[in-house]
Amino acid sequence: MHSKDYPKEPEGDFIPGIYNYCDRWCERCIYTDKCRLFATENIIKEDITKKKEQEQSIERNKSFWNRIHKIIEEVEDLYDEPDVTEDDATIPLFGKSEEDEEAEEAMKEYEAFRNKAAQHPLTKAASDYSTRAYQWFKQREGTLKQHYNQTTKEFRVTCQGITDKEVLQKLTGAVEIILWYEFQLSIKIKRAFTSLNQEEAEPEFFEGIQKDSEGSARVALIGINRSISSWSYLLHHLETERESIRPMIKTLMQLKMKMEQNFPGAMNFKWPPE
């Protein structure tokens, strides 16, 4: 990749690392003007659009593939060279340095922390919640309909028996929130426990800095709180669904309580950072 192909550096008064502990819901974020990631993604999107517009005829693509074929042929020729034997082609070609071994060791250790976090009962409970919430909406596709307009990017929900515009608007917001966090919760909870495992293994290394475990737990807790409010709105307006919604709220309440116990400092985590 040529350096000119890299997206240009965004300019602005960005808050360093603000994107590390957000919920990535950029369309609803009030810090887009402070976020380098948001600005970079916009530049990339603009670049892609420009490139698409510049895309030329099939001939150009043909010449691209011709070039690729030539490269493949050249590589094949290289393997025909008598001085390159199968033995020489072992990987890695340069042998392992001490740093490589340390990095490998660190990766193994991190994997172990991640696996342990994946087995944590709260990660499993959150993952179970995701599946149940997903199925809940799937089973109600006929009555609680979701509509998405690709062009306007508008999302709205209609519901059998509800005609009040304001209620439908709020219902849309509530469904949007539940769907946004539905799968994110278990990811954030798993990350919180992965980092907690790391921090507990090497406490001196993390002393005096904001803990990643608390930052991730904070995002999870915000998602849990918003999901509880949203399910509660559904509970209030979908009378026939009360029995099916109550377990969702109960699960989320338990998750909230346990997450607060495991990460007592989560809500003190400073975000956005100053």
Ligand code: SF4
């Ligand atoms: S801080 Fe806001 S704009 Fe930046 S990645 Fe997170 S949600 Fe998106």
